[in-house]
Amino acid sequence: MTSSFPTARATSTSGAPGCGDDGGVSTPVPPLVAACRQEPVTRTPVWFMRQAGRSLPEYKRVREGVPMLQACTTPDLVTEITMQPVRRYGVDGAVLYSDIVLPLKAAGVDLDIVPGTGPVVAKPVRTAADVDALPELHPDQLEPVAQAVRQLVGELGEVPLIGFAGAPFTLASYLVEGGPSKDHAATKTFIHTDPGLWRALADKLARTSATFLQVQVENGARVVQLFDSWAGALCLADYRAHAMPASASVLAAVGALRGADGQPVPRIHFGVGTGELLGAMGEAGADVVGVDYRVSLRDAAVRARADGTRRALQGxxxxALLGAPPAVLEAAVDAVLDDAAAAVGSPTAGGHVFNLGHGVPPTTDPDSLLRVVERVHERTSR
Incomplete structure (x- = not known):
């Protein structure tokens, strides 16, 4: 197969020529990986959070009668569901079908994902004894995930697999609240009542998230995203003091790993309602800062690079605009691309990954997502 991807030259560390006749070895770099690294791309890459599932009729068919966590630990089912949006839309990345609480379940935490509610924890974590009792996650407990990743890498070919994990604050919020929460009041009370115990909990969960990502990378994931879904509940000072250190630990652990190409695996950091936190989330160790729909990419670029480090952007x-008429949706896509061009430069310069400002709504018409992919590729391909 002839690749349309740009190529990166690999040379030996000793300075000797590589295997190619031109003194180097050319290997294809997928647009998603290149954009995350702020390298030139043939087009702006696009993928969607929650692209695998919910809105797809083929997903509903294969998931019928199968509980969520069972589906996430059945390698053949994970492979099929992850591949579905790649086949249907031609997206530039496949995000592993899983759930952020899966590593907690794998470690032995008593929880379940209740349809219509979300993750529910049997015994909320509130005391030092509760924190001490939380089990550590070991790589061998994730063998179904590792197998699914290996299968996917074999099927995806040039399309990179995106691994992901929940950030420690978000995982902790589920454990402390006992399930989903609108205000995360119990979590914030915990933080300020006993900061030392909170840090112990966050550090333990950082090891859990790091292990989950490590298994995915070691088996072939080429990009990772750390979801701090509920970090927007915190003010900047509290985020820096009580959430950022544990997330930084996770991102540093991934930064020490190398992908199959011998290069560092790009790290995306995303949260919902985190406009005031973008700078700190970048400083935590992100190569790419995910931006929700509440902040323009132009403003996000300024905030994410406030420390002087140039970071790529995603979003x-x-x-909600996926439900709009085609002309309205197309105009909205164009507006994001124009915003991105102002923030990071030419579409082919790299540095922007097109995505939604949150996940795909379950009522989305799949044809709307296809229109988005086609419009992004049409507007940005060289």
């Missing part, structure tokens, strides 16, 4: 079409 940020409002998911």
């Amino acid at each position: 940020n079409l409002d998911p």
Whole structure:
């Protein structure tokens, strides 16, 4: 197969020529990986959070009668569901079908994903004894995930697999609240009542998230995303003091790993309602800062690079616009691309990954997502 991807030259560390006649070895770099690294791309890459599942009729067929966590630990089912949006839309990345609480379940935490509610924890974590009792996650407990990743890498070919994990604050919020929460009041009370115990909990969960990502990378994931879904509940000072250190630990652990190409695996950091936190989330160790739909990419670029480090951006079409008429949706896509061009430069310069500002709504018409992919590729391909 002839690749349309740009190529990167690999040379030996000793300075000797590589294997190619031109003194180097050319290997294809997928647009998603290149954009995350802020390298030139043939087009702006696009993928969607929650692209695997919910809105797809083929997903509903294969998931019928199968509980969520069972589906996430059945390698053949994970492979099929992850591949579905790649086949249907031609997206530039396949995000592993899983759930952020899966590593907690794999480690032995008593929880379940209740349809219509979300993750529910049997015994909320509130005391030092509760924190001590939380089991550590070991790589061998994730063998179904590792097998699914290996299968996917074999099927995806040039399309990179995106691994992901929940950030420690978000995982902790589920454990402390006992399930989903609108205000995360119990979590914030915990933080300020006993900061030392909170840090112990966050550090333990950082090891859990790092292990989950490590298994995915070691088996072939080429990009990772750390979801701090509920970090937007924190003010900047509290985020820096009580959430950022544990997330930084996770991102540093991934930064020490190398992918199959011998290069560091790009790290995306995303949260919902985190406009005031973008700078700190970048400083935590992100190569790419995910931006929700509440902040323009132009403003996000300034905030994410406030420390002087140039970071790539991901985002940020409002998911609600997927339900708009085609002409309205196309105009919204164009507006995001124009915003991105102002923030990071030419579409082919790299540095922007097109995505939604949150996940795909379950009522989305799949044809709307196809229109988005086609429009992004049409507007940005060289």
